[in-house]
Amino acid sequence: MTLLFSIKRDGSLQGQPRITHASLKGDDAARKAFLAEALRGIARCFPLAITDGLGGAIAGRPLRLRVMNRARERGA
Numbered sequence: 001m002t003l004l005f006s007i008k009r010d011g012s013l014q015g016q017p018r019i020t021h022a023s024l025k026g027d028d029a030a031r032k033a034f035l036a037e038a039l040r041g042i043a044r045c046f047p048l049a050i051t052d053g054l055g056g057a058i059a060g061r062p063l064r065l066r067v068m069n070r071a072r073e074r075g076a
Contacts (some may be wrong), residue, residue, distance in 0.1 A: 001019060001021065001023070001024065001034075001035070001036060001063065001066070001067045001068075002019070002020045002021040002022075002064055002065070002066050002067075003017040003018065003019060003020070003038070003039075003042060003063070003065045003066075003067065004017065004018045004019075004020045004063070004064055005017040005018065005042070005062075005063055006059075006060050006061055006062055006063060006064055007046070007050075007055075007058065007059065007063070008049060008055075008057035008060075009052075010047060010055060010057060010059040011046065011047040011048035011049060011050045011055060012046055013042075013043070013047075014047075014059075014060065017042050017065075020022040020064070022035070026067075029035040034069060036051070038067045041067075041068060042065070047060055073075040
């Protein structure tokens, strides 16, 4: 799944992340749970602790984050 989002100068999230691509397996409940947890996990990361210089450089620019879920191997 790929999420598209941007941040403000102060490191806070600008708007809501948008899902731009998803190729999820499993039943409907499992897919919805994965999407909800991925979005919840992103939200917990904000506000970011960034410098004024970095904030000015990336504020409002689109950022993409790829979230992957791989099945656990048995016995690992």
